[in-house]
Amino acid sequence: MPQGEELTRAAYDTVADLYADTFTATEPEQPLELAMVDHFVALLGHRPRVLDAGCGAGRMLPRLAVRGCRPHGVDLSPEMVRRALADHGAYPSTVGSLTDLAFADDEFDGVFSWYSTIHTPDADLDRVLAEMARVLRPGGHLLLAFQIGEGVRDIGPGFAAHGHQVTLLRYHRRVQDVAPRLERLGMPVVARLERGPLGSEPDPQAVVIARRPTG
Ligand SMILES: C[S@@+](CC[C@H](N)C(=O)[O-])C[C@H]1O[C@@H](n2cnc3c(N)ncnc32)[C@H](O)[C@@H]1O
Structure with missing residues (x-):
């Protein structure tokens, strides 16, 4: 396991109940990015199998299911x-790393990464994206959501007010940093959304969808 993952796992293990109780569904999302989720699902075909990769406490699993997906977290x-x-016990969820997914090649119609690559350092990102591409069937789609920006930030201090002392590194990226990595894997970007921060959000947000070619 890459060293950074141990820190990330320890942080989320500590704040899991706080996170799950604060975000029970799609409270932080805007209609614009939820429209990208719907577009992603529409690209996948009938009753698609979708890996919610970095599902956290599972709040997006019902969102995917209600749109007709068969999600696995x-x-x-x-x-x-x-x-x-x-x-969200109606859906299977398992413990595992995005750097080494315990799923067969071509197993999913879609891979859904909702703010789950944000803790992956640049040095490990290609490995994570390659794993996501590997478990996608030819013609399947990958969605990535992330905060736009540059550099790394420790967002751990944000949990101190809730009594949790954690270190949690968040890597900010631009769409033009991520798209070439996907294209090098043979996955062209087929949809992209960038929007400015709203309300108390400190950062702009991005959603990118890439397609695994059939041939
Ligand atoms: C910001 S939370 C988002 C969770 C969920 N997608 C949501 O929107 O509520 C990031 C999640 O990604 C998971 N994560 C980060 N790096 C991971 C990795 N390398 N492998 C598997 N999960 C990872 C964390 O454990 C955490 O639950």
């Missing part, structure tokens, strides 16, 4: 997965 943090199973 996977997350690094056993405590986040415990809450996913407790709160």
Whole structure:
């Protein structure tokens, strides 16, 4: 396991209940990015199998299911997965790393990464994207959501007011940094959204959809 993952897992294990109780559904999302989720689902075909890669406490699993997907969650943090199973037990969720997915090649019609690559350092990002591409069937789609920006930030201090002392590094990227990595894997970007921060959000947000070619 890459060293950074141990820190990320420890942080999310610590804040899992706070996270799950604060975000039970799509409270932080704007209609614009939820429209990208709907567009992603529409690209996948009938009753698609979707890997919610970095599902956290599982709040997006019902959102995918209500649109007709058959979602399976996977997350690094056993405590986040415990809450996913407790709160959204209608859907399977398992503990695992995005750097080494325990799924067969071509197993999913879609891979959905909703703010889950944000803790992956640049040096490990290609490996994570390659794993996501590997488990996608030819013609399948990958969605990535992330905060736009540059550099790394420790967002751990944000949890101190809630009594949690954690270190949690968040890597900010631009769409033009991510798209070439996908294209090098043979996955052209087929949709992209960039929007400015709204309300108390400090950062602009991006959603990118890429397609695994059929031939
Ligand atoms: C910001 S949370 C988002 C969770 C969920 N997608 C949501 O929107 O509520 C990031 C999640 O990604 C998971 N994660 C980060 N790096 C991971 C990795 N390398 N493998 C698996 N999960 C990872 C964390 O454990 C955490 O639950």
